[in-house]
Amino acid sequence: MYTKKVMDHFQNPRNMGEIEGASGVGTVGNAKCGDIMRIYLDIEDEIIKDVKFKTFGCGAAVATSSMATELVKGKTVKEAMEVTNKAVMEALDGLPRAKVHCSLLAEEALQAALWDYAKKNGIVIEGLVEPKPFEEHEEEEEEF
Amino acid sequence: MYTKKVMDHFQNPRNMGEIEGASGVGTVGNAKCGDIMRIYLDIEDEIIKDVKFKTFGCGAAVATSSMATELVKGKTVKEAMEVTNKAVMEALDGLPRAKVHCSLLAEEALQAALWDYAKKNGIVIEGLVEPKPFEEHEEEEEEF
Amino acid sequence: MNKKIYLDHAATTPTKKVVVEAMLPYFTEKFGNPSSIYEFSGQNKEAIEEARELVAHAIGANEREIFFTSGGTESDNWAILGIAENYKSKGNHIITTTIEHHAVLHTCEYLEKNGYEVTYLEVDKDGRVNPNDLKEAIKETTILISIMLANNEIGTVQPIEELGAIAKAAGVLFHTDAVQAVGHIPIDVNAMHIDLLSISGHKLYGPKGIGALYVRKGIKLRSFIHGGGQEKKRRGGTENVPAIVGFGKAIELAITSMEAESKRQAELRDYLIEQVLERIPHCRLNGHREYRLPNNANFSFEFIEGESLLIMLDMKDICASSGSACTSGSLDPSHVLLGIGLPHEIAHGSLRISLGEQNTKEEMDYLIESLIVIVARLREMSPLYED
Amino acid sequence: MNKKIYLDHAATTPTKKVVVEAMLPYFTEKFGNPSSIYEFSGQNKEAIEEARELVAHAIGANEREIFFTSGGTESDNWAILGIAENYKSKGNHIITTTIEHHAVLHTCEYLEKNGYEVTYLEVDKDGRVNPNDLKEAIKETTILISIMLANNEIGTVQPIEELGAIAKAAGVLFHTDAVQAVGHIPIDVNAMHIDLLSISGHKLYGPKGIGALYVRKGIKLRSFIHGGGQEKKRRGGTENVPAIVGFGKAIELAITSMEAESKRQAELRDYLIEQVLERIPHCRLNGHREYRLPNNANFSFEFIEGESLLIMLDMKDICASSGSACTSGSLDPSHVLLGIGLPHEIAHGSLRISLGEQNTKEEMDYLIESLIVIVARLREMSPLYED
Ligand SMILES: Cc1ncc(COP(=O)(O)O)c(C=O)c1O
Ligand SMILES: Cc1ncc(COP(=O)(O)O)c(C=O)c1O
Ligand code: FES
Ligand code: FES
Numbered sequence A, B: 001m002y003t004k005k006v007m008d009h010f011q012n013p014r015n016m017g018e019i020e021g022a023s024g025v026g027t028v029g030n031a032k033c034g035d036i037m038r039i040y041l042d043i044e045d046e047i048i049k050d051v052k053f054k055t056f057g058c059g060a061a062v063a064t065s066s067m068a069t070e071l072v073k074g075k076t077v078k079e080a081m082e083v084t085n086k087a088v089m090e091a092l093d094g095l096p097r098a099k100v101h102c103s104l105l106a107e108e109a110l111q112a113a114l115w116d117y118a119k120k121n122g123i124v125i126e127g128l129v130e131p132k133p134f135e136e137h138e139e140e141e142e143e144f
Numbered sequence C, D: 001m002n003k004k005i006y007l008d009h010a011a012t013t014p015t016k017k018v019v020v021e022a023m024l025p026y027f028t029e030k031f032g033n034p035s036s037i038y039e040f041s042g043q044n045k046e047a048i049e050e051a052r053e054l055v056a057h058a059i060g061a062n063e064r065e066i067f068f069t070s071g072g073t074e075s076d077n078w079a080i081l082g083i084a085e086n087y088k089s090k091g092n093h094i095i096t097t098t099i100e101h102h103a104v105l106h107t108c109e110y111l112e113k114n115g116y117e118v119t120y121l122e123v124d125k126d127g128r129v130n131p132n133d134l135k136e137a138i139k140e141t142t143i144l145i146s147i148m149l150a151n152n153e154i155g156t157v158q159p160i161e162e163l164g165a166i167a168k169a170a171g172v173l174f175h176t177d178a179v180q181a182v183g184h185i186p187i188d189v190n191a192m193h194i195d196l197l198s199i200s201g202h203k204l205y206g207p208k209g210i211g212a213l214y215v216r217k218g219i220k221l222r223s224f225i226h227g228g229g230q231e232k233k234r235r236g237g238t239e240n241v242p243a244i245v246g247f248g249k250a251i252e253l254a255i256t257s258m259e260a261e262s263k264r265q266a267e268l269r270d271y272l273i274e275q276v277l278e279r280i281p282h283c284r285l286n287g288h289r290e291y292r293l294p295n296n297a298n299f300s301f302e303f304i305e306g307e308s309l310l311i312m313l314d315m316k317d318i319c320a321s322s323g324s325a326c327t328s329g330s331l332d333p334s335h336v337l338l339g340i341g342l343p344h345e346i347a348h349g350s351l352r353i354s355l356g357e358q359n360t361k362e363e364m365d366y367l368i369e370s371l372i373v374i375v376a377r378l379r380e381m382s383p384l385y386e387d
Helices: A004-011 A059-072 A085-091 A097-121 B004-011 B059-072 B085-091 B097-121 C017-023 C039-058 C072-086 C102-112 C131-137 C160-170 C241-279 C306-315 C335-339 C344-348 C361-381 D017-023 D039-058 D072-086 D102-112 D131-137 D160-170 D241-279 D306-315 D335-339 D361-381
Strands: A024-029 A036-044 A047-056 B024-029 B036-044 B047-056 C066-069 C093-097 C117-121 C142-146 C173-177 C196-200 C211-215 C283-285 C296-301 C350-354 D066-069 D093-097 D117-121 D142-146 D173-177 D196-200 D211-215 D283-285 D296-301 D350-354
Touching: A004 A059, A004 D306, A024 A097, A036 A059, A036 A097, A047 A059, A047 D361, A059 A085, A059 A097, A059 D306, A085 A097, B004 B059, B004 C306, B024 B097, B036 B059, B036 B097, B047 B059, B047 C361, B059 B085, B059 B097, B059 C306, B085 B097, C017 C241, C039 C066, C039 C241, C066 C072, C072 C102, C072 C142, C072 C173, C072 C196, C072 C211, C093 C102, C102 C117, C117 C131, C131 C160, C142 C160, C160 C173, C241 C283, C241 C296, C241 C361, C306 C350, C306 C361, C335 C344, C344 C350, D017 D241, D039 D066, D039 D241, D066 D072, D072 D102, D072 D142, D072 D173, D072 D196, D072 D211, D093 D102, D102 D117, D117 D131, D131 D160, D142 D160, D160 D173, D241 D283, D241 D296, D241 D361, D306 D350, D306 D361
Parallel strands: C093 C117, C093 C142, C142 C173, C173 C196, D093 D117, D093 D142, D142 D173, D173 D196
Antiparallel strands: A024 A036, A036 A047, B024 B036, B036 B047, C066 C211, C196 C211, C283 C296, C296 C350, D066 D211, D196 D211, D283 D296, D296 D350
């Protein structure tokens, strides 16, 4: 059900772990499935020097966190804002329909970490809004 | 579904045909299945000298008419009265449940022929009642 | 002739060897539950989706519109009961015909006991529905029209496209029982304006116990068998993978050979009809001469009774039937033959011959000769004949 | 280890080779419609009746009380919807439990939308129904009690005899979903006071797409799938002869080997449970320690999530599941685990191991070692673990 890339990132997750004294930490949870994701950012001069994650979740959740961290590593904060769930999914060659919400979790965790960094440093990141407690994303489902 | 005896009598029906100027003729029909049976009797001195039948009906109907005629041939009228549907069925080693009514047809046809004979000759056969137009015999069936 | 001559393909067909072979791995090796998460079961999910495409392709549908069921009967029940319930707020009137299969008729009768009104359209002497009758029967409250594509006893094919167009124009959903038609005559659900369509595997050289319901996209249809999330939550129950695979294979083969095979069978059928009508007196063909299934011939022989005829044919190693197989235990004359206006006693003496891919001209000749002898013999026995 | 280790027998079992062999002739040679009149089909009718006897025998019933269906799901639907309708004049209240299979739960929910009242009995932390709760739940209007014999996720076996006796004393019909129990633990419908019982073929090494409903003599039960006169007019549709034959064969084999096999599997199960609980911290066994299916073990590992666990096991060629197969596509945590009181996040990290006839002690050891590594690795990834 998962693509090769997803399976690869699931089996060999990149950047798994924690950063002590991180510049920003974001933790989000998905009300729908109960899964939880946390991303740690180490930012210097607006550049993401290091990034780590921890995930309690499905295979897609692990793979999207891994991929999301890969995509932002070494990037500027501004570039990191472009790492949406869509970008993550594309980088993974797609996800099953019922797993789209897992990639949203990654986007949200990343933005929550950026928000935390911005707040701590009293700066404003363009386009970034305060993360709300992660809400249910209804999957597209036929109703009868 | 049929016993060997039934199949034998169906394939090689005994006494099939007509008797011209018969002493008694009985025709009955089964309202349930639409089948029709006719029995011809040639009676002399209370003895059934000859008997023939014609049947429009299922395999069991043919076999029971054949067996019924066999059972009464050469018998006295009184003895013929004992040839019930049960006797015919037994002689055939049984019939499927849904086919019990076919043997009733044979009994009825025989008695109708006897009644015709009795009426023509102004005699009374003990135990014989006027045949009514054959009525539906409900098969035993589970109802929901 | 010393082998069985099977002439009852409308009752059921043998499962083709290649179909059985396609099924076999799914019993013992690839046996996994397709809903399971591990790779081992993923292949089964794929196999199901391939079969679904093949079924969809056979009737010009999209694979997302195909739902697997346990057979034609379940498909009919689901379509009718489901629509009746989902569209209850729109009305309670259903239109069908007097000559439907019992899977449709008994379902409609059940609905009648539960507050629905059903109109049973009469058919003409050849078994065809008059499109005008359908038009006139439609009311404000009509929510479903269910008319079979081809009749299982007399083989008559309905003017489905015209009937479908009438339904469409009136905004009423149109279901057709195509169990006898799929794989025998061309079907296109869009050209024919069909909203729901029933198929069965074992009528087209696939396995028994599997079928499908086509449900046009956008139609609300509650699930009929509630359970797990299978078939997009519309039909619970662990998927019958081997049967689904076999069904897909069989329908693919049937569609591929349909044109040539139906032509060949129609020729045999025509030869049979011509010979029987010519050589056996007091005999009639039931069903429409032209609009009929390529593999169906249905005769009535006056003065004789069907079961006796069948047993005598059986003794000559010929397998045929008098009406539908599933009611051959019953004593009532066929509702289809009564529906086309035959009197009881003639309806009783009917014979259905339904051809298949293995049947030959030699077999037709043997059948014809056998029939001549048997009919004569039974008439000799019949008190009706000389009357 | 380089072959698949299949540990998901509660999802489905392979069809045994001998079972497939018993089925084969009925596809291609003895393919006739059992309702047909000719001799060729007579053998199929007999084959069906033999299978019916074997099924009846397995649960201490009479063969006249066994009706073939398309599987466990249909049996559950039929029993519940049928009784609900047939006994409507007596009342509209049904009692079941919170941990039933979706085939029962979704059917009950459907009834709730249609004017019925359903009480869902809670179970204790081990998944058992308290007989007193049942007693108290019965009302004047109660017409049916449906409680599964053994749970498909946690393996808990209910005190069915006691529950049945309560139903009987109250004059309420008692249905049990025995899909996971038949062939695994002894069942006697009379001793257990069961009025209706659901069975499925593919859970006991028979084919998919076939099942049965036991209906005690004298119980009114409308047909659920309307059609031809099959199954004494209670279940329409051409009989699935090969599957019925295979089902009969499989249930016969299962019953014959049940005593020895369940003992053997229970030993493996106990070894597995003991090792896992001892060697993996923050881990619990779900379901009753004693009253459980011989082949079921269900664990929750704190701080980790089920799907990841299953995929990692799959990568080690181990096929297992987290809950029931048919909802593994769903994201909701198992209603059964919630039903026994587990919090969401723990219910998420559960693993069901269901053993079969081929599994060995070596496989258990491999599973245990794999689990130790995988659980550790996933916990390392988990933001919950060190919190
Ligand atoms: C307890 C229980 N009931 C019912 C079913 C449904 O059976 P089937 O898959 O044969 O429809 C299953 C398995 O899927 C089950 O485990
Ligand atoms: C026209 C028609 N509809 C429905 C059915 C029922 O199909 P199945 O036997 O697959 O349930 C049949 C055959 O039995 C049929 O001929
Ligand atoms: S993160 Fe919840 S299912 Fe994937
Ligand atoms: S005489 Fe009518 S069915 Fe036998």
